[in-house]
Amino acid sequence: MLICIDIGNTNTVIGIFIKNILRNYYRVFSNHFLTVDECGILIRQLVGEIKTEKIEGVIIASVVPALTSVYREMSQKYLNSEPVIVSSKLPLGIKILYDDPQQVGADRIANAIAAFELYGGPVIVVDLGTATTFDVISEKGEYLGGAISPGIETSSANLFQRTALLSRVELKKPDKVIGTNTQDSLKSGIIYGAVGQIDEIVRRIEKELDKKTKVIATGGLADLISRESTTIKKLDPTLTLKGLKIIFYRIKKPKKN
Numbered sequence: 001m002l003i004c005i006d007i008g009n010t011n012t013v014i015g016i017f018i019k020n021i022l023r024n025y026y027r028v029f030s031n032h033f034l035t036v037d038e039c040g041i042l043i044r045q046l047v048g049e050i051k052t053e054k055i056e057g058v059i060i061a062s063v064v065p066a067l068t069s070v071y072r073e074m075s076q077k078y079l080n081s082e083p084v085i086v087s088s089k090l091p092l093g094i095k096i097l098y099d100d101p102q103q104v105g106a107d108r109i110a111n112a113i114a115a116f117e118l119y120g121g122p123v124i125v126v127d128l129g130t131a132t133t134f135d136v137i138s139e140k141g142e143y144l145g146g147a148i149s150p151g152i153e154t155s156s157a158n159l160f161q162r163t164a165l166l167s168r169v170e171l172k173k174p175d176k177v178i179g180t181n182t183q184d185s186l187k188s189g190i191i192y193g194a195v196g197q198i199d200e201i202v203r204r205i206e207k208e209l210d211k212k213t214k215v216i217a218t219g220g221l222a223d224l225i226s227r228e229s230t231t232i233k234k235l236d237p238t239l240t241l242k243g244l245k246i247i248f249y250r251i252k253k254p255k256k257n
Contacts, residue, residue, distance in 0.1 A: 001054050003047070003079070004244035005071055006107055007062035009130040010153070011220060015241035016047055022238055022245075027220070032066060039070050040078035058083035059248040061106035061240065084248055086110060093250050096143045104143065108135050110243030111218060116141045117246055118236075119214050124205055125239065126198055126232060128219035130154055134201055136209070147201055152194045152221050171224065194221075195228045202231040 002017040008030055015025040026046045034042075058075045060083050062068040068085060075083040084090075086109060088101035094113055098104050111125040112135050121139040124146075126132065131154065134147040152171065170187075177192060179185030206213055217226040218239040226232040236242075 002056045002245060002248060003043075003058045003075075003081075004241045004248070005058065005060045005062075005083075006110070006240045006244065007060065007064050007067045007071060008107065009064060011129070012067070013241065014043070014046060015238065015244070017241075017245050020245075022241060025238060025241060030064060030067060032064065034067065034070055036070055036073045036077060039074040043074065043078060055079055055081050057081060057248055057252060059086065059244045060084065061086040061110050061244055063105050063107060084251060086244065086247060090247070090251060092247060094141060094143055098143065098145055105133075107240050108133055108146070109143070110240045110247060111135055112137050112143045112243070113246050114236075114239045114243030115214075115216050118239075118242065119216060119234065121214075122209060122211060123214040123216060124202055126202070126215065126217045126219075126222070127240070128152060128194075128217065128221040128225055132194070132198070132219075134205065136205055136213075147205075149197065149201075152190060152225070155190075171221065173224065173228065191224070191228065194225055198225065199229055199231045 004015040006013040010030055011027050012030045013025055013027050016023050058079055058081045060071050072083055075081050086106035088096055088104055092109065092113060096104055111127055115123045115125045116137045121137045121141055123137050125135040130151045132149045132151050136144040136146050138144055171190065173191055174184045174187040177188050179188045202215055215232050216234045216236055216239060217232045218236050222235055222237055226235045
């Protein structure tokens with residue numbers, strides 16, 4: 001059993017791989033005040049009682065340093081496993097062409113590795129989470145860089161906080177673009193505004209590369225947005241977890257049972 005943990009600012013995704021197959025995954029709120037014991041209880045609730053000898057390893061990608069240490073200690077105490085913490089310093093098998101490779105988030109590294117391994121290059125990964133990130137990987141598998149914009153929920157939450165007469169709406173596709181009430185007008189602006197932003201950034205990236213690319217969407221809102229996008233061609237909601245699995249086996253050889 002391999003346990004892959006992707007810690008984001010808003011949500012944490014925990015994936016369970018058994019014999020190289022993703023058997024299940026869980027999305028939970030990233031509680032920034034979580035204690036090690038609470039984290040251990042959470043893991044036991046999600047995956048049941050685990051015989052530690054059955055755990056091949058634990059790998060963590062995190063953009064929340066405080067939670068990185070919590071999940072590391074939880075893994076040591078409750079899973080009897082020293083986790084792999086993803087960073088650009090590891091032997092990842094990918095050339096990172098960022099000015100400072102250490103500035104690339106662990107989740108973006110995992111996405112890039114999985115996208116190239118599974119779909120080939122050139123490829124763009126659009127990850128719709130707390131931020132919307134665009135990661136560009138060349139036909140040689142090089143991480144070229146990308147773009148970062150406020151996430152859909154992040155930017156809409158800021159709108160609701162700053163406008164007294166606008167209330168929060170459920171993020172789902174409206175029946176038409178021209179809203180005839182405030183709720184549908186908000187849905188239209190938020191959803192189609194995000195789609196337009198994504199498609200335009202992808203087109204500009206392709207123009208800069210001077211070639212067409214594969215475009216993969218992942219993240220919590222990927223399903224909603226990818227259905228409306230003209231540039232996103234593939235939806236892979238577990239891309240980050242797959243990337244973590246690939247990284248783990250590149251770094252550590254699996255145990256023979």
